[in-house]
Amino acid sequence: MKCSVVSFITKSSSKKSKTNFISKNNTRLMTEILNNVFDVDLILFSGWTLSNRKELDSVLTNNKNKHTTYIFEVGDGHRNKDNPKSDVGFYVAKGKKLIKKKIKQVFTSSKDIHSLKTTIPEYLDKLESERFFKVNNKKVRLIICGENNILKNKQKQGNRVSLRSSETELNKKFDSILKNTNIFLNPAHTPMGNLGKMKKRWEYLSKNQRALLFVTNESTKQGIHKPNFHKLSLQYLFVNGKETKSAEEIKERYKISTINI
Numbered sequence: 001m002k003c004s005v006v007s008f009i010t011k012s013s014s015k016k017s018k019t020n021f022i023s024k025n026n027t028r029l030m031t032e033i034l035n036n037v038f039d040v041d042l043i044l045f046s047g048w049t050l051s052n053r054k055e056l057d058s059v060l061t062n063n064k065n066k067h068t069t070y071i072f073e074v075g076d077g078h079r080n081k082d083n084p085k086s087d088v089g090f091y092v093a094k095g096k097k098l099i100k101k102k103i104k105q106v107f108t109s110s111k112d113i114h115s116l117k118t119t120i121p122e123y124l125d126k127l128e129s130e131r132f133f134k135v136n137n138k139k140v141r142l143i144i145c146g147e148n149n150i151l152k153n154k155q156k157q158g159n160r161v162s163l164r165s166s167e168t169e170l171n172k173k174f175d176s177i178l179k180n181t182n183i184f185l186n187p188a189h190t191p192m193g194n195l196g197k198m199k200k201r202w203e204y205l206s207k208n209q210r211a212l213l214f215v216t217n218e219s220t221k222q223g224i225h226k227p228n229f230h231k232l233s234l235q236y237l238f239v240n241g242k243e244t245k246s247a248e249e250i251k252e253r254y255k256i257s258t259i260n261i
Contacts, residue, residue: 003042004258005215007234027055045072046217047189053087066095108146138182145188153197161204188216191233206238229255
């Protein structure tokens with residue numbers, strides 16, 4: 001199965017802003033990419049892909065690729081997670097058809113998990129159903145950005161990875177999810193910190209013949225620096241517990257990497 005990940009550019013809405021990034025009109029670029037990769041089975045775009053429903057409708061209208069399943073975000077799903085009427089969130093589409101829509105990020109950090117006792121059970125329910133879909137009979141699940149904090153690292157044990165819960169039933173449920181997944185997708189918005197820990201988590205999720213695709217945006221601040229798509233932190237692909245090399249192509253406003261799984 002041929003899979004690609006695409007990193008776009010986000011820019012800060014002000015020179016002083018560290019967190020308020022916005023997408024840079026990716027509608028044309030996204031359509032151009034989809035209409036040039038008819039042999040790719042799955043494409044994962046970085047978060048904040050499109051700004052609004054109008055841009056989404058434009059992509060659906062102009063996409064001529066009937067084969068590729070593509071995953072992308074409209075707006076900022078986490079900031080609007082409590083508004084069921086909002087169009088924001090992650091979408092899964094094929095051709096002009098929406099397969100999944102308005103999937104909103106549940107939490108961003110381990111602090112969010114600790115503040116709500118019900119977070120882990122509810123999130124595992126979402127992984128089982130809302131975040132699940134198939135591509136070419138491969139079982140795919142979506143983990144959005146910092147939701148990978150459902151996992152924790154034990155530094156004293158070489159950053160060994162486990163579920164962020166000691167409850168037996170929750171661990172059984174998560175083990176079942178792992179066994180019934182072929183590909184995990186982890187799209188993000190800006191590059192991750194603590195890459196040593198992150199790589200251990202991605203390695204863990206991709207073990208036992210699974211795959212993990214991580215992609216994020218190249219984030220620039222206005223007037224400070226130009227986009228650098230050569231950064232290693234933008235895309236990570238793991239297959240069977242090992243980081244895997246891919247075929248990379250860098251354009252002026254995006255980077256696309258492709259592997260066969």
